[in-house]
Amino acid sequence: MENIKQYVQENKERFLNELVDLLKIPSVSADSAYAHDVITTAEEVKRRLEEAGCDTVELCETPGYPIVYGEKIIDKDLPTVLVYGHYDVQPPDPVELWTSPPFEPVIKATTIHPEGAIFARGACDDKGQMYMHVKAFEYMMKNDCLPCNVKFMIEGEEEVGSKSLGWFVEQNQEKLANDVILISDTGMISNTQPSITTGLRGLSYVEVEVTGPNRDLHSGLYGGAVANPINVLTKMIASLHDENNHITIPGFYDKVEELSAEERAEMAKAPFSLESYKRALDIEDVYGETGYVTNERNSIRPTLDVNGIWGGYTGEGAKTVIPSKAYAKISMRLVPNQDWEEITELFTKHFESIAPKAVKVKVTPHHGGQGYVTPIDSIGYQAASKAYADSFGIVPIPVRSGGSIPIVALFEKELKSKTIMMGFGLDSDAIHSPNEHFGVFNYLKGIETIPLFYKYFTELNTK
Amino acid sequence: MENIKQYVQENKERFLNELVDLLKIPSVSADSAYAHDVITTAEEVKRRLEEAGCDTVELCETPGYPIVYGEKIIDKDLPTVLVYGHYDVQPPDPVELWTSPPFEPVIKATTIHPEGAIFARGACDDKGQMYMHVKAFEYMMKNDCLPCNVKFMIEGEEEVGSKSLGWFVEQNQEKLANDVILISDTGMISNTQPSITTGLRGLSYVEVEVTGPNRDLHSGLYGGAVANPINVLTKMIASLHDENNHITIPGFYDKVEELSAEERAEMAKAPFSLESYKRALDIEDVYGETGYVTNERNSIRPTLDVNGIWGGYTGEGAKTVIPSKAYAKISMRLVPNQDWEEITELFTKHFESIAPKAVKVKVTPHHGGQGYVTPIDSIGYQAASKAYADSFGIVPIPVRSGGSIPIVALFEKELKSKTIMMGFGLDSDAIHSPNEHFGVFNYLKGIETIPLFYKYFTELNTK
Numbered sequence: 001m002e003n004i005k006q007y008v009q010e011n012k013e014r015f016l017n018e019l020v021d022l023l024k025i026p027s028v029s030a031d032s033a034y035a036h037d038v039i040t041t042a043e044e045v046k047r048r049l050e051e052a053g054c055d056t057v058e059l060c061e062t063p064g065y066p067i068v069y070g071e072k073i074i075d076k077d078l079p080t081v082l083v084y085g086h087y088d089v090q091p092p093d094p095v096e097l098w099t100s101p102p103f104e105p106v107i108k109a110t111t112i113h114p115e116g117a118i119f120a121r122g123a124c125d126d127k128g129q130m131y132m133h134v135k136a137f138e139y140m141m142k143n144d145c146l147p148c149n150v151k152f153m154i155e156g157e158e159e160v161g162s163k164s165l166g167w168f169v170e171q172n173q174e175k176l177a178n179d180v181i182l183i184s185d186t187g188m189i190s191n192t193q194p195s196i197t198t199g200l201r202g203l204s205y206v207e208v209e210v211t212g213p214n215r216d217l218h219s220g221l222y223g224g225a226v227a228n229p230i231n232v233l234t235k236m237i238a239s240l241h242d243e244n245n246h247i248t249i250p251g252f253y254d255k256v257e258e259l260s261a262e263e264r265a266e267m268a269k270a271p272f273s274l275e276s277y278k279r280a281l282d283i284e285d286v287y288g289e290t291g292y293v294t295n296e297r298n299s300i301r302p303t304l305d306v307n308g309i310w311g312g313y314t315g316e317g318a319k320t321v322i323p324s325k326a327y328a329k330i331s332m333r334l335v336p337n338q339d340w341e342e343i344t345e346l347f348t349k350h351f352e353s354i355a356p357k358a359v360k361v362k363v364t365p366h367h368g369g370q371g372y373v374t375p376i377d378s379i380g381y382q383a384a385s386k387a388y389a390d391s392f393g394i395v396p397i398p399v400r401s402g403g404s405i406p407i408v409a410l411f412e413k414e415l416k417s418k419t420i421m422m423g424f425g426l427d428s429d430a431i432h433s434p435n436e437h438f439g440v441f442n443y444l445k446g447i448e449t450i451p452l453f454y455k456y457f458t459e460l461n462t463k
Numbered sequence: 464m465e466n467i468k469q470y471v472q473e474n475k476e477r478f479l480n481e482l483v484d485l486l487k488i489p490s491v492s493a494d495s496a497y498a499h500d501v502i503t504t505a506e507e508v509k510r511r512l513e514e515a516g517c518d519t520v521e522l523c524e525t526p527g528y529p530i531v532y533g534e535k536i537i538d539k540d541l542p543t544v545l546v547y548g549h550y551d552v553q554p555p556d557p558v559e560l561w562t563s564p565p566f567e568p569v570i571k572a573t574t575i576h577p578e579g580a581i582f583a584r585g586a587c588d589d590k591g592q593m594y595m596h597v598k599a600f601e602y603m604m605k606n607d608c609l610p611c612n613v614k615f616m617i618e619g620e621e622e623v624g625s626k627s628l629g630w631f632v633e634q635n636q637e638k639l640a641n642d643v644i645l646i647s648d649t650g651m652i653s654n655t656q657p658s659i660t661t662g663l664r665g666l667s668y669v670e671v672e673v674t675g676p677n678r679d680l681h682s683g684l685y686g687g688a689v690a691n692p693i694n695v696l697t698k699m700i701a702s703l704h705d706e707n708n709h710i711t712i713p714g715f716y717d718k719v720e721e722l723s724a725e726e727r728a729e730m731a732k733a734p735f736s737l738e739s740y741k742r743a744l745d746i747e748d749v750y751g752e753t754g755y756v757t758n759e760r761n762s763i764r765p766t767l768d769v770n771g772i773w774g775g776y777t778g779e780g781a782k783t784v785i786p787s788k789a790y791a792k793i794s795m796r797l798v799p800n801q802d803w804e805e806i807t808e809l810f811t812k813h814f815e816s817i818a819p820k821a822v823k824v825k826v827t828p829h830h831g832g833q834g835y836v837t838p839i840d841s842i843g844y845q846a847a848s849k850a851y852a853d854s855f856g857i858v859p860i861p862v863r864s865g866g867s868i869p870i871v872a873l874f875e876k877e878l879k880s881k882t883i884m885m886g887f888g889l890d891s892d893a894i895h896s897p898n899e900h901f902g903v904f905n906y907l908k909g910i911e912t913i914p915l916f917y918k919y920f921t922e923l924n925t926k
Contacts, residue, residue: 307776
């Protein structure tokens with residue numbers, strides 16, 4: 001694999017153009033208006049896998065969007081790597097805050113990405129990182145150096161809870177049998193300090209509806225005498241955190257594992273500047289749970305965030321109305337051992353219990369998933385660590401991420417194999433935000449690093 | 464005026480058709496998209512006043528929408544009635560909750576309006592009630608029984624705070640000189656128990672904006688570590704009421720007049736059924752300030768209601784985002800003696816003071832107005848009382864309304880005359896809500912009652 005660097009340099013332009021084409025298709029899984037584009041993206045990914053050298057590639061039908069499956073089996077006795085990624089993307093809104101249209105990719109240099117970054121929805125999460133694997137596979141095929149078997153499973157519902165994938169994995173344990181699962185859907189600390197994500201938070205996502213009177217009312221004639229669902233909703237949501245920003249849902253923390261002083265000291269070693277963190281977000285102060293620092297609050301601690309709220313008159317000018325209904329979308333990030341279905345139930349019971357008699361409350365669970373922690377002494381982790389060390393010339397640090405890839409815990413349960421998260425994005429890449437981007441350096445480094453993982457993973461397995 | 468009943472019956476169809484035509488024009492003053500329709504409505508009202516018999520009618524230019532002014536001076540020595548009304552309407556949203564399009568009026572019978580009601584935005588508030596005065600005037604002109612002078616001042620910005628009207632009144636004290644101001648922009652208890660509004664609440668309407676990070680963030684990577692503007696906004700709004708639903712803004716109640724036990728006992732005499740009130744709104748319980756009953760909470764007590772709230776992802780499906788901003792529209796109903804500008808200032812100072820360092824807060828005052836109370840021993844009130852007694856055969860009761868007509872207090876200050884509020888709508892007419900309507904009975908009764916007010920007011924004045 002000594003010619004990998006050279007191969008990447010020679011094909012750089014093509015690699016970029018192929019990704020740009022993929023990013024032009026608005027595969028927003030959360031909004032049914034984009035259904036056709038999501039399907040088109042799946043077909044495109046299928047074509048790319050065939051071109052890269054997979055033997056069999058298929059669009060597997062599911063209750064939701066199809067899963068693209070492809071494989072290259074060179075020897076039943078060699079280990080098998082299962083690559084997981086997703087071709088769907090987050091909704092682009094608020095679109096007006098994008099400096100260039102979300103589905104018209106442009107490459108621009110930034111302070112953090114002097115060699116340029118690709119700006120588009122999905123550039124980093126996850127089309128860009130998923131496509132690195134397709135190109136890394138192409139390299140190994142073209143240069144006849146694929147050391148083991150590989151299977152690709154690329155889904156189209158990750159941003160809406162991977163509902164069909166869970167069903168698919170349960171149905172196809174034989175077909176998906178593997179020795180390690182490889183995912184690039186996370187980030188690393190910086191381009192000069194690679195890191196490997198060893199933990200993910202779980203997620204419980206719910207929508208709540210508070211109904212007051214059966215119709216919108218004049219706030220003059222009824223104001224003060226009837227429960228205003230917005231006022232009530234704000235009171236209910238506010239009560240979900242106490243003055244120390246602890247979540248007040250009974251039982252919420254029961255299964256949360258407290259890290260030891262040693263583990264917390266280990267975490268504290270990761271390079272972090274509170275000042276530049278605040279500067280980057282233009283905030284005067286951070287805000288979170290008493291007793292924990294920023295890097296703990298967003299990784300080893302569970303959270304409850306309102307992701308959306310709406311009710312009443314939100315147009316131009318003024319309307320003196322007491323609305324009939326108010327709504328909120330609320331998500332809770334969970335840590336390992338917290339069961340997302342149990343937490344969803346605790347939330348629902350509690351939220352209904354704190355509603356005053358004057359309103360009706362409806363809680364609708366959206367989706368969720370378990371948290372995950374991977375051991376750093378596994379062969380998979382060791383292989384990944386060596387791969388980064390080779391390509392970056394720096395040994396990567398293990399870190400816990402605050403994000404969630406709900407399906408990872410299910411992989412371990414159903415497929416009995418560990419997942420290695422080789423992320424190449426940066427927190428500043430604005431995934432899920434306007435102006436999402438992915439560094440050209442990171443994209444190419446990923447393509448360069450992945451084949452090395454295959455090499456080391458095969459070697460360590462066959463020792 | 465003995466033939467008034469007959470005249471109304473003979474012209475019933477025409478009166479209805481003329482109102483329907485007026486209701487077809489969507490004069491929504493809050494939304495600039497309707498600007499042209501608002502102007503068209505003003506021109507239409509001008510034409511109707513000319514046809515009814517006004518000598519001079521003009522569209523008076525203002526910094527905002529024009530004010531329609533018309534007059535009929537028959538004798539400088541006779542008293543002058545100044546009729547005030549507005550031709551603009553509330554926004555129709557949520558439009559999907561209307562059973563018929565808001566600007567395509569239809570007449571349907573209801574339980575409360577067996578003789579039919581006109582369903583359309585503005586049917587009751589205030590096109591229908593304003594137009595009763597035009598038709599009552601037409602009757603007096605056609606039958607040569609106008610007993611005094613009359614001036615009409617119909618504005619187009621009542622639903623957005625009457626900004627230009629204040630300016631107009633200050634500029635035209637001479638032109639608007641009068642002995643009493645007559646307004647039909649309130650309601651009465653029921654079709655079998657007329658009432659006259661003797662008090663109005665003041666209003667302070669503000670919009671608040673809470674800004675957290677400078678861009679939307681991924682709730683996994685940042686959740687728990689950064690202030691979520693929606694969570695913070697809900698906490699701030701929730702804190703504006705204590706556990707007794709008292710408003711917590713320092714100084715808010717300082718100037719609130721407490722009614723005497725006698726006055727409260729007097730109020731309690733007005734017919735009211737809590738059960739049917741709850742049934743009509745489909746609520747299990749009412750909700751409000753401890754220590755006061757429903758009829759007090761919505762009339763003699765100040766309130767704070769969120770009229771609109773929005774932030775984050777409110778579309779279909781799920782988006783795990785921490786938004787950069789969250790917003791709310793908040794209005795406070797005030798009682799006599801509370802100064803709306805002072806309250807707006809108190810709110811602003813307090814709201815900014817309770818914001819955590821981790822967010823930025825912006826409070827934008829929208830508009831407001833003072834509360835008002837009119838004495839029931841005035842000639843104007845006596846004349847109105849006799850008029851209702853004649854047309855309904857029942858003596859009306861004085862009641863305090865929870866609504867606001869900010870301009871009324873300014874009329875007294877600038878024009879030195881009392882305002883009489885002869886309302887003919889019902890609380891159940893759903894003004895400011897989907898399916899606003901106005902009873903045909905009420906519309907015609909208004910046209911029948913108003914000339915009698917002119918008669919008695921002139922008699923009592925010239926005694």
